Amino acid sequence: MDIKQIQELIKLMNKTSIGEITIEEDGKKITIKQKNDPVQNIVATQAFAQQPLAAQPSVAPNSLNNAPAAENAPVAKTDNLITIKSPMIGTFYRQAGPGKPIFANVGDVVTPGKVVCIIEAMKLFNEIESEIKGKIVKVLVDDASPVEYDQPLFLVDPS
Numbered sequence: 001m002d003i004k005q006i007q008e009l010i011k012l013m014n015k016t017s018i019g020e021i022t023i024e025e026d027g028k029k030i031t032i033k034q035k036n037d038p039v040q041n042i043v044a045t046q047a048f049a050q051q052p053l054a055a056q057p058s059v060a061p062n063s064l065n066n067a068p069a070a071e072n073a074p075v076a077k078t079d080n081l082i083t084i085k086s087p088m089i090g091t092f093y094r095q096a097g098p099g100k101p102i103f104a105n106v107g108d109v110v111t112p113g114k115v116v117c118i119i120e121a122m123k124l125f126n127e128i129e130s131e132i133k134g135k136i137v138k139v140l141v142d143d144a145s146p147v148e149y150d151q152p153l154f155l156v157d158p159s
Helices: 003-015 062-066
Strands: 020-025 028-034 042-048 082-085 090-093 115-121 124-129 134-139 145-147 152-157
Touching: 003 020, 003 028, 115 152
Parallel strands: none
Antiparallel strands: 020 028, 028 042, 082 152, 090 115, 090 145, 115 124, 134 152
């Protein structure tokens, strides 16, 4: 299957309500999934038939864990806080790589469009952007931890 055929499948999926399609051809398996989330609309992966079909764990660099995990900042009032949630299942990272700066710390001001973390899903690294303006008051997830869809990641004070 060439890239043109894959692009045609993606166009077809965008025009229909098909959620997922898997095609196996010439010893190659291609899965295309569509999400309703605007951050990541389509995820395409390719696995070769020679490889075992069991999920292989991804290796996260140990140096990513050098940042302090979910920081314990005192949160006085939680009634006005807004939660930034995970738009997908994957592995949560606070920085782009070893030695890189952390995207969002407690006390940082975020604006719409600012990257607050990365979530790795199926070997793809997806930048998660803030949709609100405010100050980070708490990081709710440890670095390099698995996260679920709609799981709270950060608490933001919009005032």
